[in-house]
Structure formats: C-alpha cells, structure tokens
Amino acid sequence: MADLRRKKEPPKIDIYKAWCKGCGICASFCPTGALARDEAGYPYVKEPEKCISCGWCEIRCPDFAITVKHKGDDEKARGIREEAIQ
Amino acid sequence: MAGVTELIHKYLRHDKKFPHVWCPGCGIGIMLGALIRAIDQCGFAKDEIVLVAGIGCTGRLPVYVDFNTLHTTHGRALTFATGVKLANPKLKVIVVMGDGDAVAIGGNHFIHAARRNIDLTAIILNNSVYGMTGGQFSPTTPYGMRTTTTMFSNVEQAFKISELAVTAGAVFVARGSVYHAKMLDGLLEKAFMKNGFSVVEVVSHCHTQYGRLNRMGTAVEMMQWQKEHAITVEKAAGMADEELADKFKIGVLIDRELPVFQDEYDKVKARAKGISIP
Ligand SMILES: Cc1ncc(C[n+]2csc(CCOP(=O)(O)OP(=O)(O)O)c2C)c(N)n1
Ligand code: SF4
Ligand SMILES: [Mg+2]
Numbered sequence: 001m002a003d004l005r006r007k008k009e010p011p012k013i014d015i016y017k018a019w020c021k022g023c024g025i026c027a028s029f030c031p032t033g034a035l036a037r038d039e040a041g042y043p044y045v046k047e048p049e050k051c052i053s054c055g056w057c058e059i060r061c062p063d064f065a066i067t068v069k070h071k072g073d074d075e076k077a078r079g080i081r082e083e084a085i086q
Numbered sequence: 087m088a089g090v091t092e093l094i095h096k097y098l099r100h101d102k103k104f105p106h107v108w109c110p111g112c113g114i115g116i117m118l119g120a121l122i123r124a125i126d127q128c129g130f131a132k133d134e135i136v137l138v139a140g141i142g143c144t145g146r147l148p149v150y151v152d153f154n155t156l157h158t159t160h161g162r163a164l165t166f167a168t169g170v171k172l173a174n175p176k177l178k179v180i181v182v183m184g185d186g187d188a189v190a191i192g193g194n195h196f197i198h199a200a201r202r203n204i205d206l207t208a209i210i211l212n213n214s215v216y217g218m219t220g221g222q223f224s225p226t227t228p229y230g231m232r233t234t235t236t237m238f239s240n241v242e243q244a245f246k247i248s249e250l251a252v253t254a255g256a257v258f259v260a261r262g263s264v265y266h267a268k269m270l271d272g273l274l275e276k277a278f279m280k281n282g283f284s285v286v287e288v289v290s291h292c293h294t295q296y297g298r299l300n301r302m303g304t305a306v307e308m309m310q311w312q313k314e315h316a317i318t319v320e321k322a323a324g325m326a327d328e329e330l331a332d333k334f335k336i337g338v339l340i341d342r343e344l345p346v347f348q349d350e351y352d353k354v355k356a357r358a359k360g361i362s363i364p
Binding site: 018019020021022023024025028029055058059060061062063064065066067068 | 087090091092094095098104105106108109111112113114115116119264265267268294304305306309
C-alpha cells in the first residue's frame with residue numbers, strides 16, 4: 001500500500017543556492033522541463049511532477065549544487081532515463 | 087539517482103572556499119564529479135590515491151578533493167607523479183592536466199611517460215585553449231580558430247591528444263566529453279584499473295575564453311556542440327572519413343598489454359642481485 005502511494009509522489013529536487021552559479025546546464029538540458037530558469041538565470045523547480053529522476057542534472061552540475069531524490073518509477077521514466085544518461 | 091551529489095560531497099575538502107573558482111558552467115567541475123564517482127566505484131581508499139596536477143584552470147582541481155594531492159609546476163605533473171609512483175608503487179597515482187599543461191609545455195614528458203609505460207593514469211581536460219592565462223592558443227587549438235594570440239585565425243594544425251598517446255605507447259587510451267558524463271565515469275574506471283600508462287582525454291569547453299572569441303555561445307551551447315559532434319568509436323568504425331571530418335570519437339581507442347615499467351624495473355633489480363627470474 002505504502003508503495004503505491006509513493007509512486008505518485010514526485011522526486012525531491014534540492015538546489016543548493018549557495019553553490020549554484022546559474023550556468024543553466026541543468027535547466028537547459030532537463031529532458032522533461034521540470035526545471036526552469038528565473039530572470040537572473042538561476043534554476044528552480046517549475047514542475048516537480050514532471051521530474052522522472054533521471055539524474056541528468058545531478059550528474060552534470062559542475063558545482064554539485066543539485067540533488068534529485070528518487071521517489072517514483074515507471075516504464076517511461078526508465079526509458080527516458082536510459083537515453084538521458086549517456 | 088539518490089546520493090550522487092552526497093557521494094561527491096564526501097570527497098570534497100569542505101575547508102576550501104566553495105563554490106569553487108571555475109567559471110559558471112565550466113566543464114572542469116563536471117569532470118571532477120566523474121573523477122570522484124569513478125574512484126569511489128573502483129573502491130580505492132582516500133589515502134591510496136595521489137592526485138597530481140600541474141598549473142591551469144584544470145590544474146586547480148586537486149585543491150578541492152580530500153586525497154593525497156600534489157599541485158606541482160606547469161607541465162611537470164607527470165614527472166612528480168613518476169617519482170611518487172616509483173617511490174611507493176602501492177599508491178594509485180592519477181595525474182590531472184589541461185591540454186596546455188599536458189601537450190604544450192609538458193608534451194615531452196607526456197610522450198615519454200607513455201613510451202615508458204609507467205603505471206599512471208593521465209586525465210587531460212582538453213578545452214582547446216590556455217584558459218587560465220587569458221585564452222592563448224594551445225597545441226590543441228584547431229586550425230582556423232580564434233584565440234587571443236591567433237586573432238586572425240590559427241594557422242597551425244592541432245595535436246590529437248588521444249591519437250598521440252596511442253602512438254607514443256600508452257596501453258589504454260580513451261576519449262570522453264563532459265556532456266557524456268556518465269560514459270566518462272566508466273572510461274575513468276577502466277583507466278584506473280589498467281596496469282600501465284592510461285590516458286583519458288576529456289573534451290570540454292572554455293566558453294569564457296575560447297567560446298567567446300569563436301562565437302560558440304554559452305557553456306550550454308558548447309555542451310550541445312559536444313553532444314552533436316561526438317561519435318562513439320563503434321559507430322565511427324562504419325563511417326567514411328569525410329563524415330567524420332568535424333566529429334570527435336568517444337570511447338576506448340586502445341586497450342592493450344605491454345611490459346609495465348615498474349614490473350620491468352623489479353626484474354632489473356633481481357638481475358642485478360644475481361637472482362634468476364623466469
Ligand atoms: C613554467 C610556466 N610557464 C607558463 C606559465 C603560465 N601558465 C599558467 S597556466 C598556463 C596554461 C594553461 O592552459 P591549460 O594547461 O590548457 O589549462 P586550462 O587553464 O585551459 O585548464 C600557462 C601558460 C606557468 N604558470 N608556468
Ligand atoms: S577560464 Fe575557461 S577553463 Fe578556466 S574556469 Fe573559466 S571556463 Fe573554465
Ligand atoms: Mg586548456
């Protein structure tokens with residue numbers, strides 16, 4: 001039961017603002033558009049429910065300033081994840 | 087993906103000033119992530135690793151990580167690393183260099199370390215330019231490109247670092263890019279596990295110097311360029327030279343066995359002592 005509920009919960013994305021330089025890599029390459037940039041160019045989580053926790057952003061953040069905690073999982077997410085993480 | 091950044095933080099020297107010194111979006115930070123993940127994945131203890139670097143933006147990398155680290159002089163990282171390895175062969179010695187560091191001022195050390203086949207891993211971040219000192223051209227700046235010392239376009243041909251390493255005798259040579267960061271983890275792991283001189287060339291971007299003068303855009307656009315111009319070794323095998331003209335190959339370029347300096351040197355010691363060896 002608990003598992004079913006967790007599946008609907010979007011992944012948890014944390015941006016460590018003190019280290020983020022606003023380079024734009026995470027938001028520009030996010031394959032689902034979960035991340036976006038504010039007027040100053042800094043990333044924020046615009047649509048958390050779109051995140052498939054592929055980890056693209058986390059692996060390539062040059063400043064180690066973003067974490068994605070894997071919560072949900074489904075076929076589609078796995079597919080995109082495989083393609084995204086090359 | 088939980089835990090990727092947490093793992094990195096475990097290896098950083100938190101008493102250093104963060105965020106680090108590199109420009110927003112610089113690929114050196116991405117390479118640092120891959121380096122840490124690969125070391126962790128291989129199961130080395132922090133104290134087993136010696137990270138040796140020269141000077142440059144790339145050369146600054148060891149400052150931030152909690153291994154044994156040596157920040158040496160420009161172009162000479164491989165010589166310090168050679169000394170460390172021969173003095174204590176049990177250590178895993180990893181050398182991090184920029185393209186200028188490795189194949190301009192340090193070019194001779196590079197080919198001879200490869201020829202000797204000394205058990206080191208050389209990681210070379212190739213951003214086609216001297217980033218730190220103001221964007222001067224390097225031996226890896228492609229023909230026709232602008233830098234602060236080739237304002238009317240570079241008239242020289244560029245070294246291909248990986249191909250140079252293959253010819254010079256390195257037993258393992260791979261090329262990756264910071265865009266293909268996940269693949270880079272794997273290439274670095276393979277290099278670390280190889281006995282002998284291994285080289286991983288990491289294609290990266292210096293948008294601040296090189297990118298700006300060549301109108302290549304932001305870090306994001308330069309990573310997009312990497313995505314579009316990288317071809318895996320496997321795919322490239324079936325492609326014509328013309329198709330590959332503006333592409334760069336990523337993957338393992340060579341993985342072979344040759345006598346390793348340290349093993350051979352042990353035999354020399356045995357011979358000198360009159361001990362017969364098989
Ligand atoms: C003996 C010596 N010569 C020249 C320099 C100046 N210098 C510092 S870094 C550098 C080049 C850096 O280019 P690269 O190795 O490609 O590293 P990047 O900054 O691009 O990462 C030069 C020429 C120096 N520090 N020492
Ligand atoms: S000058 Fe270039 S290589 Fe150096 S930190 Fe900036 S982007 Fe990176
Ligand atoms: Mg350089």
